[in-house]
Amino acid sequence: MADCIFCMLANGQIPTATIYEDEDFRVILDANPATRGHALILPKAHFANVFEMPEDLTAKAAVLAKKMAAHMSEQLQCDGFNIVQNNGEAAGQTVFHYHVHLIPRYKDGPRIVANWPQSPLTDEAKEELVRELKV
Ligand code: 5GP
Ligand code: ZN
Numbered sequence: 001m002a003d004c005i006f007c008m009l010a011n012g013q014i015p016t017a018t019i020y021e022d023e024d025f026r027v028i029l030d031a032n033p034a035t036r037g038h039a040l041i042l043p044k045a046h047f048a049n050v051f052e053m054p055e056d057l058t059a060k061a062a063v064l065a066k067k068m069a070a071h072m073s074e075q076l077q078c079d080g081f082n083i084v085q086n087n088g089e090a091a092g093q094t095v096f097h098y099h100v101h102l103i104p105r106y107k108d109g110p111r112i113v114a115n116w117p118q119s120p121l122t123d124e125a126k127e128e129l130v131r132e133l134k135v
Contacts, residue, residue: 001046006097010042037076041100048096049087078104
């Protein structure tokens with residue numbers, strides 16, 4: 001897609017630090033890493049978010065995320081790993097070309113992501129949500 005920075009990065013039209021590439025994806029280092037090694041899986045084709053992604057490519061991205069996380073954990077000797085994928089502005093997405101964050105985590109920090117405030121699920125909310133969401 002014209003004017004999409006991640007299309008240009010994924011397809012090599014703008015040079016970028018690449019740590020993996022195949023026919024469907026490029027994995028690059030995030031320009032503003034949350035931790036040492038923070039990388040992004042980008043599909044070469046343009047999809048705004050997970051809802052636009054074909055099922056087979058979504059499955060391939062999940063398998064690639066697992067493989068990259070294992071490889072990066074081994075190489076970086078990190079202590080944990082976040083695989084994060086944001087959809088929509090309200091969910092923190094800022095670039096509207098599907099991408100998966102690969103974020104190595106270290107015991108010594110920085111302590112970031114997945115620290116959202118939580119409150120107990122009431123019985124009333126539980127029943128209402130099960131009615132609304134059960135497939
Ligand atoms: P989002 O908030 O959309 O889930 O994540 C977008 C990510 O893309 C951010 O972590 C940001 O640092 C990264 N990013 C934005 N523009 C560029 C760029 O031009 N090059 C690279 N390598 N990363 C980028
Ligand atoms: Zn794009």
